[in-house]
Amino acid sequence: MQNRIFYHIYPLGLLGVPKRNKFQKKPTQKLRDLLPWLDHLSSLGCNALYLGPVFESTSHGYDTADYFKVDRRLGTTENLRELVSIAHQLGIKVILDAVLNHVGRDFWAFKNLQRYGKCSKYKDWFSNVDFTKKGKYGDGFTYNAWHNHYQLVELNLQNLDVQQHLFSAIAYWMEQYQIDGLRLDAADVIDLDFLTALASFCKKKKPDFWLMGEVVFGDYKDWANPNMLDSVTNYEYNTPLYESFNDKDFGKIARVLQRQFGAHGVYKKLSMYTFVDNHDVERAASVLLEPAHLYPLYFLLFTLPGIPAIYYGSEWGFEGEIRNGKHHKLRPKVNLKNVSALAKHPILIDSIKRFTSLRSAASSLIEGSYHELFVSTEQLVFARATKNDFVICIVNASREMISLDIPLQQYEAKSYTDLLNAEFKFTSHNGILSLEVPSCWGRVLSPV
Numbered sequence: 001m002q003n004r005i006f007y008h009i010y011p012l013g014l015l016g017v018p019k020r021n022k023f024q025k026k027p028t029q030k031l032r033d034l035l036p037w038l039d040h041l042s043s044l045g046c047n048a049l050y051l052g053p054v055f056e057s058t059s060h061g062y063d064t065a066d067y068f069k070v071d072r073r074l075g076t077t078e079n080l081r082e083l084v085s086i087a088h089q090l091g092i093k094v095i096l097d098a099v100l101n102h103v104g105r106d107f108w109a110f111k112n113l114q115r116y117g118k119c120s121k122y123k124d125w126f127s128n129v130d131f132t133k134k135g136k137y138g139d140g141f142t143y144n145a146w147h148n149h150y151q152l153v154e155l156n157l158q159n160l161d162v163q164q165h166l167f168s169a170i171a172y173w174m175e176q177y178q179i180d181g182l183r184l185d186a187a188d189v190i191d192l193d194f195l196t197a198l199a200s201f202c203k204k205k206k207p208d209f210w211l212m213g214e215v216v217f218g219d220y221k222d223w224a225n226p227n228m229l230d231s232v233t234n235y236e237y238n239t240p241l242y243e244s245f246n247d248k249d250f251g252k253i254a255r256v257l258q259r260q261f262g263a264h265g266v267y268k269k270l271s272m273y274t275f276v277d278n279h280d281v282e283r284a285a286s287v288l289l290e291p292a293h294l295y296p297l298y299f300l301l302f303t304l305p306g307i308p309a310i311y312y313g314s315e316w317g318f319e320g321e322i323r324n325g326k327h328h329k330l331r332p333k334v335n336l337k338n339v340s341a342l343a344k345h346p347i348l349i350d351s352i353k354r355f356t357s358l359r360s361a362a363s364s365l366i367e368g369s370y371h372e373l374f375v376s377t378e379q380l381v382f383a384r385a386t387k388n389d390f391v392i393c394i395v396n397a398s399r400e401m402i403s404l405d406i407p408l409q410q411y412e413a414k415s416y417t418d419l420l421n422a423e424f425k426f427t428s429h430n431g432i433l434s435l436e437v438p439s440c441w442g443r444v445l446s447p448v
Helices: 030-044 077-089 108-119 160-177 192-205 235-246 251-261 291-303 336-341 348-361
Strands: 006-009 048-051 055-057 064-070 093-098 102-104 152-154 181-184 210-213 273-275 307-311 369-375 379-385 390-396 402-407 415-418 421-427 432-437 441-447
Touching: 006 030, 030 077, 030 336, 030 348, 064 077, 064 102, 064 160, 077 093, 077 160, 093 160, 093 210, 102 108, 160 192, 192 210, 235 251, 235 291, 251 369, 251 379, 291 348, 291 390, 291 441, 369 402, 379 402, 390 402, 390 432, 421 441, 432 441
Parallel strands: 006 048, 006 307, 048 093, 093 181, 181 210, 273 307
Antiparallel strands: 055 064, 102 152, 369 379, 379 390, 390 441, 402 432, 415 421, 415 441
């Protein structure tokens, strides 16, 4: 998967389904409306799809009610099977959101606990159930909830019956839908022994099945290692990336990159999932103080180490902020036929297509090491190198065209061509490359 470019869809939002599930209603066929999006993401240069929650839930998808049913607001088993099958025909890998740390209060086993209390055979399925207290909703007991959100009931993942139920669901997903992997929600709070068992289970069924964990804080190697997950979300560089633009201080992201991927980088051998926005963080177009910085921001997404992902709509510069703790603005309904109505930056998509094409033009952008060459307030220059190849990446966040003298170190060549603008060629002198970089843009120089 480290060779892939992801497109991230939150289907409950994009398809504009009702905010609350009325479980008595018949399933819709809305998942079929995602079929044209497969052609769209393919035209962008993406060849992997991360599809947000699709299984039966109460509201936002992360409050699962049944792991074995497609959310009726989205469609049916047949609809999801068709979506994955057509994606595969287009060469697109598909991973699903797996919410295994917690369930919603409408989860069938929790409903049984509510009904039978101490006599429920599922009382040990949930974390820290305490019958000495009434509970927030008068259940007659309390329980652990994810981040104290009482609608999200933590599962007891050390319970073997719970493990068996979840593993059976995953096996069902693998067999029914032929998916290529999972994004594990809230992986940073999931029991590590459970994750080890999960990885073993999945890899025995399908050795190349990809497991990526949502991890915000901590040492990413605790989760991404040979015995557990293949990848994690690189949240560590997300905020410094924006701050580098907004504060005119590229030293912020440079320090993170050196720590992660430099000569003594702690994550040099990890391929982490990278993004500039997603369904949980505010849209890039809303965070950046200077709209023109969207272009160098996406330039960095596709040239820095990692497995890059585009969140639906952001290729047109959609805006979206978290308001009063609500995420609805981050997850809008979008009609692909009329997308221009929401496009704040309609030409951004053309630049993103140019950036995605870089990864097929230079394999060093996928698997190359990271080496910092130059850092200033509004410029960053780095090399990505393999044993056989390298490129030099230059980003300029200034509103002005700038002239740079770059110390090439071991990356000196007689001449270079810009992979983004092939008509531009440059020659080095005495280990220094002098060149101009356009405003809010970048260059990717390949030796010739």
